[in-house]
Amino acid sequence: MSNKRLAGILGGCIAVIVAIVVIASLPPASGEPDDGEPNGNGAFHIDVIPETPELINGEYNFKYSIAGQCFVFLVTITDEGEESELPVHISATAPGAEVVIHYYDIFEGEVAEVVVIPAQASIGKRIKVTVTGTRGTATDEKVFSFEVAEGEDDRQEYAEELLDKFVSWLATNHTELGITENTAWNGTMVSPVWLVVSHYLFFSEEWELHIGWHIMVPPYDWARIDLRHRFDELAPSYAFEISSLDANGDPVAMEVPETVWR
Numbered sequence: 202m203s204n205k206r207l208a209g210i211l212g213g214c215i216a217v218i219v220a221i222v223v224i225a226s227l228p229p230a231s232g233e234p235d236d237g238e239p240n241g242n243g244a245f246h247i248d249v250i251p252e253t254p255e256l257i258n259g260e261y262n263f264k265y266s267i268a269g270q271c272f273v274f275l276v277t278i279t280d281e282g283e284e285s286e287l288p289v290h291i292s293a294t295a296p297g298a299e300v301v302i303h304y305y306d307i308f309e310g311e312v313a314e315v316v317v318i319p320a321q322a323s324i325g326k327r328i329k330v331t332v333t334g335t336r337g338t339a340t341d342e343k344v345f346s347f348e349v350a351e352g353e354d355d356r357q358e359y360a361e362e363l364l365d366k367f368v369s370w371l372a373t374n375h376t377e378l379g380i381t382e383n384t385a386w387n388g389t390m391v392s393p394v395w396l397v398v399s400h401y402l403f404f405s406e407e408w409e410l411h412i413g414w415h416i417m418v419p420p421y422d423w424a425r426i427d428l429r430h431r432f433d434e435l436a437p438s439y440a441f442e443i444s445s446l447d448a449n450g451d452p453v454a455m456e457v458p459e460t461v462w463r
Contacts, residue, residue, distance in 0.1 A: 244281040245289055247334040247341045249274050249315075250435060251463045254346060263348045264392075264463055266317075268324055270354060271389035272347055273402070273409075274315040275435055275461065278307060278334055289334045291315065297323040297349075298330075304432045312432050319349040354390045360401035361388065363412050367426050367441065370452050378428070378439070379407060386410070391463060400462055407431060411462045419447035427458050436460055 251274070254261035266272040278289045288306040291313045303314040317330055326349055333342045364386065372381045386403040396416070403410040409431055414424040423444050427437035436459060441452040 243283055243285055244339050245278050245285070245309075245334065245336060245341060246281065247289070247291070247332065247343055248277050248279065249332055249343045249345060250461065252345065253463075263327065263346060265348050265350045265394050266319055266328075267350050267352045267354070267390065267393045268319050268321045270318065270391070270393070271402075272317045272319070272328075272391075273389075273463070274317070274330065274332065274345070276307070276313040276315055276332060276334075277311070277435065278309055278341075280309050284309060285336060287336055289336045291332065291334055293317075293330060293332045295328050295330045297326060298328050300330075310433065312435060314431070317347075323349045324351050325349065350393050352393050356390055356399050356401055357388060359414075360390075360399075360403075360412055363414060363424050363446075364388075364403055364410070366424075366443065367410075367412070367452060371441075375439075380405070402462070404431070409461070411437070413462070414446070420445045422446045425455065426452075427462070429461055 251264060253264040255264075256262075264272075274293075276291050285308075288308050291302060291305045291307060293300050293302060293315045295317045297320055299318040299320070301316040301318070303316065304311070305313055307313050315330070315332055317328060319328055327346045328349060330345045330347070331342060332345070333340060368380060368384065369382055371378060384405050386405050388401055388403045390400070391402050391411075392400040398413050398415055401412045403412070407430065409429040411427050411429075412424065413426075415422055423442055424446055425440065425442045427440040429435075429437045437457050440455045440457040442455040443450060443452050
């Protein structure tokens with residue numbers, strides 16, 4: 202074989218090898234991510250409020266509910282890397298309780314609500330709640346527990362009276378909130394083991410409204426509310442106080458709490 206022919210064959214082989222290396226090094230075509238998931242679906246992690254039990258001074262502290270009442274967890278996600286075009290699907294299990302999920306397909310910046318309602322048979326026990334996020338083949342999971350105290354809802358009637366006081370004032374003085382005297386609310390008792398200050402949560406289609414009131418004689422008989430916009434806020438954005446219920450004054454704006462009450 203002539204030297205020219207041999208050189209031609211070797212040159213052709215080298216060209217093929219170079220072409221293969223160049224093609225392999227090219228990035229994937231637009232719209233075809235290399236993470237193995239369609240539509241830019243990548244890893245994420247979920248965050249849940251509140252944490253229960255919470256480690257305080259080296260000891261685990263559990264939050265409480267009572268049978269038939271709603272314990273409401275707020276769930277968000279954080280994408281790791283490029284934002285996905287697909288939502289994360291939130292699911293949950295809680296043996297010994299009913300689970301209801303509101304707004305269960307979420308993107309980063311949105312908030313799902315996992316509502317856990319303990320059964321009567323769970324009184325005196327701990328409810329283990331497993332919250333799972335799924336998007337394609339990517340998953341994340343968080344586990345929490347709270348205790349079910351013995352007791353009954355003996356605060357609903359008075360909480361509704363306070364709700365009416367605040368709602369009628371909000372309907373006139375803060376029309377931008379869209380709250381009127383015709384707004385429908387569903388309520389649940391929270392923090393049943395607290396005695397000096399009672400707490401109640403109300404939910405409309407748009408707002409979570411937390412009421413707390415001080416079980417004291419005038420002028421220390423205050424009542425306070427804070428409002429969280431559901432499905433896109435993790436903390437309250439408005440707060441108001443009646444400094445003394447006996448004095449029957451109008452609510453005034455107060456410092457907004459940094460976290461939701463549970």
